[in-house]
Amino acid sequence: MTNKAAILVAGGRGTRMGSPISKQYLPIAGQPVLMRTLSVFYSVDPSIELILVLPENDFSYWEELCQHYQFTISHRLVAGGNSRFQSVRNGLNSLNPETELVAIHDGVRPFVDKKVISESFETAQQQGSAIAVIALKDSIRKLTDDGKSFYQERQNFRMVQTPQTFQVKKIKKAFAVTELQQFTDDATVYENQGWQVTLISGNPENIKITTPEDMDYAEFIAAKQSSDR
Numbered sequence: 409m410t411n412k413a414a415i416l417v418a419g420g421r422g423t424r425m426g427s428p429i430s431k432q433y434l435p436i437a438g439q440p441v442l443m444r445t446l447s448v449f450y451s452v453d454p455s456i457e458l459i460l461v462l463p464e465n466d467f468s469y470w471e472e473l474c475q476h477y478q479f480t481i482s483h484r485l486v487a488g489g490n491s492r493f494q495s496v497r498n499g500l501n502s503l504n505p506e507t508e509l510v511a512i513h514d515g516v517r518p519f520v521d522k523k524v525i526s527e528s529f530e531t532a533q534q535q536g537s538a539i540a541v542i543a544l545k546d547s548i549r550k551l552t553d554d555g556k557s558f559y560q561e562r563q564n565f566r567m568v569q570t571p572q573t574f575q576v577k578k579i580k581k582a583f584a585v586t587e588l589q590q591f592t593d594d595a596t597v598y599e600n601q602g603w604q605v606t607l608i609s610g611n612p613e614n615i616k617i618t619t620p621e622d623m624d625y626a627e628f629i630a631a632k633q634s635s636d637r
């Protein structure tokens with residue numbers, strides 16, 4: 409059996425949410441965001457090692473939350489860094505040497521579909537990487553420095569989600585570089601090595617909880633999921 413891990417990055421402060429409690433701990437239908445995300449990965453395959461990257465100052469708060477919510481899914485805490493890139497790198501450096509595949513996922517994307525996670529591991533095993541993306545629904549325009557804008561063919565673009573899943577040897581090599589401004593996700597770090605990423609279909613509900621209105625939509629999705637069960 410292939411040794412798999414998931415690094416759930418949640419080392420940010422959630423400034424755009426503007427909430428006194430960082431967004432990764434806010435409850436959606438009574439359950440904190442990160443507990444939902446950990447539960448989805450666990451339900452895909454309980455043998456996936458779960459690594460949760462948090463700001464080190466939040467470790468004791470998180471442990472209190474786990475006790476309060478009687479959350480028992482096993483996971484390991486790793487201290488985050490000053491950027492998403494550094495948080496991911498700390499997670500990668502903590503992997504057991506026998507881990508072969510790793511899914512890197514934003515902790516604040518609790519509505520990732522189980523099928524997307526499974527497919528990301530299968531594709532990464534065969535191709536080296538698997539990046540979840542979805543098509544655009546809106547039209548888009550390219551802005552230029554002189555204040556003009558131009559039509560762009562939206563079929564040529566994809567919106568990028570997580571998980572972004574990789575063969576461990578390759579992604580660890582890719583992260584052993586100086587951080588660049590273009591490293592807004594893990595795919596950009598991987599392709600900086602000259603390697604092509606493989607895209608897979610994400611799911612539209614897999615939003616990155618970022619601003620207050622996302623919490624309203626999150627409550628809606630959670631209610632829909634429980635009525636569909």
Ligand SMILES: Nc1ccn([C@@H]2O[C@H](COP(=O)(O)OP(=O)(O)OP(=O)(O)O)[C@@H](O)[C@H]2O)c(=O)n1
Binds near residue numbers: 422492493514
């Ligand atoms: N130093 C950082 C910054 C971000 N993240 C994580 O990366 C994911 C995507 O980042 P984003 O949505 O931008 O989260 P925040 O940085 O927390 O939000 P904001 O930019 O609004 O402060 C989140 O799960 C976030 O916790 C992280 O692990 N470490």
Ligand SMILES: C[C@](O)(CO)[C@H](O)COP(=O)(O)O
Binds near residue numbers: 570594
């Ligand atoms: C990784 C990511 O979620 C893919 O869409 C995104 O790039 C994170 O961006 P942010 O700058 O941390 O909001």
